[in-house]
Amino acid sequence: MSKEQNWLGLLQTDGITLSVPELLRYRQLTHLINLQPGKPHRAAMSGTYLSKHKGRGMEFDEARHYQPGDDIRAIDWRVTARTGKTHTKVYREERERPVFILCDLTGSMQFGTQLLLKSVQAAHVTSLIAWSAAQRGDKVGALLFSDTEHRECKPLSRQRAVLTICHELIRLQAHATRGNDQASAPASFLDACARARRLARPGSLVYVISDFTHMNDTARQHITHLARHSEVKALSITDPIEHALPQVSGTRQVSVTDGFIRQSWVLGDKQQQTQYRQQREQQIGNIEHQLQLAGVRLQHLSAAMPIDEQLKLQGNRTK
Incomplete structure (x- = not known):
């Protein structure tokens, strides 16, 4: 049995859809994430x-x-x-410091090549943050969005708030995997950032979980406004193929598509591999620069490894 199959069994998932047991799992892992304030609160409550x-x-x-x-x-x-x-x-x-989560389940997040779809990993991270907030006694709310839907979960306390978020994640992901409208994805991301300005209370801890594919100047302005009144953390979910092309012996031509555009890639060609990696590094650098201008630090997470394994590794590196 492969390492990926073992991980899927541990996570109780098929990597594509979501279920209650796999999101409930993170109730036991709240110690992996630190929700302590990183800067002075602005809330008056x-x-x-x-x-x-x-x-x-x-x-x-x-x-x-x-x-x-x-x-x-x-x-x-x-x-x-x-x-x-x-x-x-x-x-x-x-x-009081409510925790508010902005979770992206748009078309670009419905992608994965090794373990999980990026959207599934985003849902796992959302669940972990929500359970951790509830365990600390914080109110937790969320704005979950796909290409065509936005679901607002108002900040509430106790376990019921987290279960509401989990059920909405499951429902939205089920609809998103049946088909998406990528043409509307940029507008959906922008609208979600604008809604978050209205929904997140001043002094909140706000998590933005996305691949930030649709990040632009207008979205940055909304996030900048959020960061003026709340502590904002950006978590970027990526897939390994978004950083570099797969290594193969010899050269091999493959056809790839996102469901709308079809391209032909040559794997094993060093020049194309270098060009692809440089393009991806530039795109990631642009996203980091946009968020830096907004006063927000970006943390990268992979869809190719369980989130608890990554947080353990990151914790060991910082000790």
Whole structure:
């Protein structure tokens, strides 16, 4: 049995469609992802995250010298008595940070050559993030979209919110694999970015999960606006063939199609392999540049390996 077959069995998937058991699996893997705040919160609501803004919260932060204007109720009498100088207690406010997920299931995501379709991997990542948010007690919402449909899942707390997202992922993926309208995909991606500006509350942690094939200046403007008021993380799902052509012995001519356009490639031709790799590197570089302008860092994930295996490897590299 091949490594890919073993992985498919472990993931409880055929790599093309989605099911409840394969998305429920990520409820046990929430430790693999860190949803801790990466920058100061901008939300005004109270909640369970420690803000980097200091104020009248519940979590003690430090004792410092009393300054004019400080609340006398916060004077730390023990430190004052010990040092002979008036000190006041400073607290950190607890604030809520909803998690919002933008998941791309358009035609370009309905592609895979080794293990999973990119859309299936995107759904797995969405499930992992959603279960992790629920486990932490965060509210979690999502905007799931294909070429022809958008499904809004309002931010809610507890397990029910995650199950709603999982069921919508399964339904949307089932419709998407029956056929897609790639001509409408760029508009669908742009519309999703615009909707996310309206749906994601200020101070949210926003994940954008896509291959970013349809990233353009207008979409970047929407993401830039999101990043001004929330922490935005971009996860790019790619397939190995989108980075380099397969290695073969000798040369071999193959016909490839995306369902609309048919091309002829020569595998094993070093010049064509180099040209293809350079073109792909340029496209990926352009996407990274667009997101960098928006103030968002891009993280790459492959559809050719289980997400938990990749996160373990990435975690080991950063230790």
